[in-house]
Amino acid sequence: MTTHAPTLFLDVNETLLDLSALDPIFEDAFGDAAARKQWFQMLLQLAMTQTITGDYHDFTALGEVALKSLGQVRGQKVPAGLASRVQSGMKTLPPHADTLAALTKMREGGARLYALTNNKLDVLEAQLENAGLSEVMHRALSVDPSRTLKPGAAAYAYGLRQTGAEAGNSWLIAAHGWDIAGAKAAGLRTAFIERPGQAQNPLALADVSGSLDKVAKAILAASA
Numbered sequence: 001m002t003t004h005a006p007t008l009f010l011d012v013n014e015t016l017l018d019l020s021a022l023d024p025i026f027e028d029a030f031g032d033a034a035a036r037k038q039w040f041q042m043l044l045q046l047a048m049t050q051t052i053t054g055d056y057h058d059f060t061a062l063g064e065v066a067l068k069s070l071g072q073v074r075g076q077k078v079p080a081g082l083a084s085r086v087q088s089g090m091k092t093l094p095p096h097a098d099t100l101a102a103l104t105k106m107r108e109g110g111a112r113l114y115a116l117t118n119n120k121l122d123v124l125e126a127q128l129e130n131a132g133l134s135e136v137m138h139r140a141l142s143v144d145p146s147r148t149l150k151p152g153a154a155a156y157a158y159g160l161r162q163t164g165a166e167a168g169n170s171w172l173i174a175a176h177g178w179d180i181a182g183a184k185a186a187g188l189r190t191a192f193i194e195r196p197g198q199a200q201n202p203l204a205l206a207d208v209s210g211s212l213d214k215v216a217k218a219i220l221a222a223s224a
Contacts, residue, residue: 006223007165008106009116009141009156009183011174012124013040015193016103016115017093017131025089029079035070037197039086042066042073047118048178051152058144059118060087090119091126095133096195102212103136109220115140116159116172118149139163151182171219173212177201191215 013019019040023033043059043066050057057065064083071078107113113136117124121142128134139162143150146158160167172183175195181204183190192206193215200206208218 004169004223005110005112006189006219007112007114007163007170008219009114009159009170009172009188010103010137011150011172011176011179012115012117012119012127013090013093014195014198015173015175016095016099016133017127018096019093021093022086022089025082025085029082029085030070030074030076035074038073039066039070042069044176044178047149048151051149056147056149058120059149060120060123063087063090087123091123092130093127095131096212098212100132100136102216103133105213106216106220107136107138109216109223111219111223112138112163112165114138114159114163116143116150116155117141118143118155120144151178151185153182153186156183156186156188171207173215177204180204180206191219 010016022036026036027033043063046062046066067078067083103113115124115137119142124140124142128137128140141159141162143155143158146154148154167187171189171191173191174180175193175198177200180190180192181201184204190206192200192209193212194210208215
């Protein structure tokens, strides 16, 4: 059993922050708030495709490309300035109601907390500051310098190098089955956060799952 403080890598979009805050922007642009979910799924698909092919583009750039794809799929014109509105909205996403308390519990329990996201660093830092999460994190880490987006192995390796952590004593906490699968393949322990509309990958189940508070308790107990 681990007897020293674990390193926790935390996904940000949807895991800690609520993307539904962008719904009014997409409803205004396309007449349908559900277009936001459609856009984010296209963004993730693009990220994984470019990661697999080795043709790197940063997450912000891919977000703009995904808007163009969304307009094509929906047969609707993408309004001028929409990309800028979405990018601004991404920086000001609110935290889920349970986020701050659970992160505080983990930090006070001795864990080291690092945001690890596909977002570029300027976006990530703005997100954490606006959501009131900057002080609880030990450091904000964008995988952009690795030129590999999660779930590519190099993204998790970058996080480990930057923190000096060992994979066996590190956890990836995320609300995405694809992120869990990538972290498991990289040798990290994993915790799946059960957010609405999210599901685990049955082929790569997390070591623990549940609410963020439940996961926090489980990780601290495993590290005691």
